[in-house]
Amino acid sequence: MSEEIKLTSETIELLHKRVSVRKYSDEPVPQEMIDAVLSAAFRAPTSSNIQAYSVVVVRDQDIKDELSVLTGNQRWVAQTPVFLAFCADLRGMEGALERHEHDLDNNNLEIGLVSSIDATLVGMSAYLAAESVGLQGLMIGGVRNDTKSVAKALGLPSKVYCVFGMCLGFPGEVPKLKPRMAFDHMVHHDQYDADKLHAGLDAYDKALADHYRSLGRETTDASWTDDIDSKFAEPRRDDLREALKDLGFDFR
């Protein structure tokens, strides 16, 4: 289906070329570029115009080294020229409530979700804006391995947490595009078609196994389903809810 799609645009082409980049050149990234990327990203929509996000731009090597360890010794976090921490941030909303003698101490799942979604939409917008000016990188969910220590490393006050990070730089090495699940597996028309699940998984297992083998990487024939099972059969980051509560987000 997707092969038959002819309509394109600069943005569509940019999206079709996007890939996570983990090696960066030594070329410095001008702050003007980061500012241009972020100011464009801040045009992203936010729920009820709450704009419940903030971004910490990290260039300090000691902080990047610390974040590299906290995210599970991810070396690209230490090597990236710029690390952006996209945060859910309730402080603006709370400041507004305080003017009316209210607070956000009693916040719930809805507030946690909308602020995390706001931060995510801004992050993805920044990612694409960065690609449009020649920067590449990747998102880092590893910040949630130890959410409280990451908050401390970034000096985040209460009611701010880092949803994900982003490495950004001029690319040193751009990997081959990773295949996606088939278009028809992901898209439903008018009614969700639950019957196509397993044929889609079989096809993707094969596509991903072929991809990894073409790179000389070992994998099983059931590449994706085996990987997902090994990562998610047991709950991950099971202490996250308590950690977020301590940071002022009560996902109840």
Ligand SMILES: Cc1cc2nc3c(=O)[nH]c(=O)nc-3n(C[C@H](O)[C@H](O)[C@H](O)COP(=O)(O)O)c2cc1C
């Ligand atoms: C929210 C989010 C968090 C991610 N966290 C990490 C991470 O901590 N480390 C990493 O190497 N890649 C991370 N990735 C990158 C994914 O592994 C990558 O997007 C996925 O394997 C697909 O590959 P591609 O982006 O090259 O197409 C993350 C991606 C997203 C969207």
